Amino acid sequence: MAGELPDRASLSTIFDHLDYQLACQAYLWSLPLVSYAQWQSSIEMSSGPVISTSCTM
Structure with a gap:
C-alpha cells in the first residue's frame, strides 16, 4: 500500500495544515458578524x- 496512505511521519504536518485551514475558515465566516x-x-x-414606538402605515 505504498503511496496510497500518508506515513506516520507526515501526519503531524497534515494535521497542522488542516488546523490552519479550519482557522482561516473560522476567521472568514466571522467577518460579517x-x-x-462594529x-x-x-x-x-x-x-x-x-427606538420607535409609533406604528404608521
Missing part, C-alpha cells in the same frame, strides 16, 4: 439607539 456588530456599536455611540 463582527463587521455588523457598525451597530458605532451607530449607537454616535447617535444613540433609535
Whole structure:
C-alpha cells in the first residue's frame, strides 16, 4: 500500500495544515458578524439607539 496512505511521519504536518485551514475558515465566516456588530456599536455611540414606538402605515 505504498503511496496510497500518508506515513506516520507526515501526519503531524497534515494535521497542522488542516488546523490552519479550519482557522482561516473560522476567521472568514466571522467577518460579517463582527463587521455588523462594529457598525451597530458605532451607530449607537454616535447617535444613540433609535427606538420607535409609533406604528404608521
